[in-house]
Amino acid sequence: MLNIINNKVNKKLKSKFFSVGIDFGTTYSLIGFLLNKKIIILSGKDENSLLPSVVCYDKNTLVVGEEATKITKENFLRTIFSVKRLLGKSVEEIKNLYPNIPYIFSFQKEKGICIETVQGKVPIVKIISAIITNLVKQSEFFLQKKIDTAVITVPSYFDDIQRKKIKSAAMLSGLKNIRLLNEPTAAAIAYGFHTKKNGIVLVYDLGGGTFDISILKIKKGIFEVLSTSGDPQLGGDDFDEILSKYIEKKNNICTTDNLFLKRKLLILAKNIKLKLSKEKKVSxxxxxxxxxxxxxxFETLIEPLINKTLILIKYAIKDAFIHKKEVENVLMVGGSSYIPLIKRKLSYFFQKEIDSAISPDKAVVMGATIQSDLLFNYKETSLDKKNKFILLDVVPFSLGIELMGGRVEKIIKKNSTIPISIKKEFTTFKKNQTVIMIHILQGEDNFVKNCRSLGKFFLRGIKEEEAGKPRILVEFNVDESGFLEVNASDKKTNMSASIKVDFLHTIL
Incomplete structure (x- = not known):
């Protein structure tokens, strides 16, 4: 089912092509497409299909991928890596989360967070766009066809702002028709499609910058997401950081006020980490x-973080209303899951062998490619009808509205299956109040200050009455495409207002 091609055979691919699947990762990115009912993952130079998510800005040039990685070893200040981790964060958050990051940040109202380069201040969205553009151009070169449609994968815990940034970056790359798909769900699609298995599957997705869990029930072509969980600040980069600090302390190396040495140590730590997945000792x-x-x-150093992932698995299992014995297969996804300790820990936790039928590096892009083909339904390339499936996703965060006192009333709870529609009645808190503001929020906390604002709108023309008398009906609707529509109406005057929020994985 999975074919990998290289640049030696690109001229033979003359068939019409319509859409691609893209796995934009913290460390590596991949692109795939369907040709003659086969999944093709492009490979670049040196037969390596993984494109490093690294961008280098020189005075007059822009370099992406492997070449940018080579430049990193010479002059890291010209290269930008792990940019996915910076999405949706303020300058203060970035500095607190990543105190050793060697970039100079600034904020511009229209462009958002920017990084200082020799070419000036470059928005994070534009840096991501450079990576996606590289992948798209690579596909267009192979296929001799313009590409403007894609399914792009994102961590399930990405919020509204982060998802919008990804879509903005994709649009800057020339893509017009875009749908986002949660990474663990994409991996499960690849797994279920590839093996034709039914049952409950847990996807353990540990990448370079994020950790995601999804529990899915696969039955007769229906992929139902039972729950999602994870940590957007946990990944292979954290292992590199811990190991580099350990090496620094063990060898009495001082990197204070020496960003160049600090970065060199981080690169060394990453290389040692990769080698330790195959070797028992590295010198x-x-x-x-x-x-x-x-x-x-190394395993002693990272064990607390691996144990943290197991705790999150327990929460996901609880949210799915199942017992861990009901999990029939555990699918490991993401480059960091190659670490031997993780497989041992998962095997002990579930008391069973861990599935390795699909390469952790390829599962997500395979799922994105399958979903892309089935969504856009192109006859010349598409899969057989017998392979079609239905995907029932869930809401990754609770959705609600603001109440008096800065509290949040949850309307749709986290892990609710979509599509979903829920109605609730509210009332006024002042006498003769004719206008109310509906403030839509996303998050699990009970207070507005700790949740993400998705939008506001006003309902006007409410009948003048004593406080508590009017009956305001608020309806939340989330459709299959991830659009949230909120309607508010006064039952007595029939006045209404609404707003539509693109908060999940929508077609633009």
Missing amino acids: VKFKCWKVEISRSE
Whole structure:
């Protein structure tokens, strides 16, 4: 089912092409498409289908991918990596979360967060667009066809702002018809489609910058998401950071006020981490130091973070209203899941073998490619009708409105299956009140200040009455495409108002 092609055969691909699946990752990104009912994942130079999510800004040039990675080793200040982790955050949040990040940030009202480069202040969205553009151009070169349609995967815990940023970046890349798909769901689609299995599947998705869990029930072509959970600030980058600090302390290396040395150590730590997935001990020379790290040392360092993922799994299982014994298969996704300790921990937790039928690196892009084909239904390339399926996704965050006192009333709870429609009645809090503001919020906290605002609108023309007398009906509707529509109406005057919010994975 999965074919990988290289640039030696691109001229043979002359068939019409319509859409692609894109896995935009913290560390690596991939692109796939369907040709003659086969999934094709493009491979770049050196037979490597993984494009490093690294961008280098020189005075007059822009370099993306492997070449940018090589430049990083020479001059890291010209290169930008792990940009996905910065999405949707303020300058203050970035500095607090990543105190060692070697970039200079600024905020512009129209462009958002920008990073200082030799080409000036570059918005984060534009940096992401450079990566997506590289993937799209690669596909267009192979297929000799213009591409303007894609399914792009995102962490299930990405909120409204982060999802909008991804779509904005995709539009800057020339894509016009875009749908977002949660990464664990994409992996489960690849798994279910590839193996034709039914049952409850838990997707453990540990990438470079985020950790996601999805629990799905697969039955007769229906993929029902039972629950999602995760941590948007947990991934392979954190393992690199922990290991680099350990190496620094173990060898009495001082990186204070030396960003260049700090970055060099981070690169070294990452390389050691990768080697320790295959070797039990790594010994390397770093400047005048000899660095020796064993797999057991590394596992001791990262074990608290791996245990944190197990705690989140327990929450996801509880939210899905199942017992862990009901999980028939555990699918490991993301480059960081290659770490041997993770597979051992999961195997012990579930008391069963962990599935490795699909490469953790390829599962997400495979699912995105399958979903892209089935959504846009192109006859020349599409899969057989017998392979069609229905995807029932869930709301990743609770949705509600603001009440008096800064509290939040949850209307639709987290992990509710979509499409969904819920109505609730409210009233006024002042005498003769004719206008109320409906403030829509996203999040699990009970207070407005700790939730994300999705929008506001006003309902006017309410009948003048004593406080508590008017009956205001508020209706929340989330459709299959992830559009949230909120309607408010006064039962006595029939006055109404509404707003539509693009908060999940919508077609533009």
